[in-house]
Amino acid sequence: MLTLYYYPGACSLAPHIILEEGGFEFELNAVDLYQKTTESGGDFLAINPKGCVPVLAWEDGTVLTEVGAILQYLGDQVPEKGLVPEAGTMDRYRLQETLSYLSSEIHKLFGALYHPEIPDQYKEETKKTILSRLAYLSGQLGDRDYLMGETYTVADAYLFALLGFTTHFGIEIAADSPLLTYMGRVANRRAVVNALRKEGLIE
Template sequence: MKLYYSPGACSLAPHIVLREAGLPHQLLKVDLRRHQLDDGADYYAVNPKGGVPAIAFDDGVVLTEGVALLQYLGDRYAPALLPAGATLERARLHEILNYLSSDYAKAYTPLFYLAEGADRAAAGRPAMAKMAYLDSLLADGRPFILGAQWSVADAYLFALTRWAVDFGIGFDAVPALKAYMARSEARAAVRAALLAEGLGLQFGQG
């Protein structure tokens, strides 16, 4: 199994799930500016859409798009990482995954494409508003986004929320989200994925 990724991108989410599930895999780094692999190979030959993540399975099948990959990996290899099908809890998983992949991820777009001299604080307000909503969900004391059980949605939420630190967004106004990020980062699979991608710890030490 091959995971095509870019360090710290949304591909970190399926990377974490692969490690949570204990699945052997090969990491292939993608230069998203040139759409090339480290050996110069054309990434468009793997994924014509050009984005990450993509996973090439051992039978040659390639699957793309983070939400699809997270659910497939969970269903196929790690059922403990998502609620049972045809339940309200599974619908809640779909609900939060859709929110993360649309509203939340897109809220960071102004920061990724910030023009020189533009107001960074103003560009960060959409992301901060979404972080406040997520903080309100976690403020009821649940350890993870769906409740007591870590799920594929947590891998996605963790991967996206790391971007806030990269863009200098503070967490003082979202203490429940900050505590959640520290809990998530403390997981062995999460730390292993961060280490493999050359990423540092942002919410803890050691």
């Protein structure tokens, strides 16, 4: 059985959604990110010395970290679901291109917004940068249903989790942005509803 170490509403929501989407058998273990302990009473740093969720863990002690790697691993296990393009194809590199952008150019910027010591002016500039990078993705989305085209992929689960951060920090996406309709479209997927419920984020 797989275990996902997660924190409610954090980036670990992305692999959680894909575990639901792919019909995997898995259990959840919540992490206290401040104390670095797990809900089952374990030392989280012994599981992931990087101290971050998500972690995907196997019963034999194998662990996989990093959102982009976990998402692609999960997608590859259920090729019939079409959650990742086949390895080695140009479409797969396009997916990796997008996952890298989400990780390094958007996800990591949110870190500063959590830190009480970081000055407000820096935080405001960071929010503007996040909005400009989301605007780029809004262009990539255009009038398509999903980030990579007409097919829902693991990149959509990642972007959905990051869009949840914007709501949390009051970063306002323009009312006419296709990202808002997109967010609603992804939120309506059964797997997304299940994951949000299990994390206690919706009723």
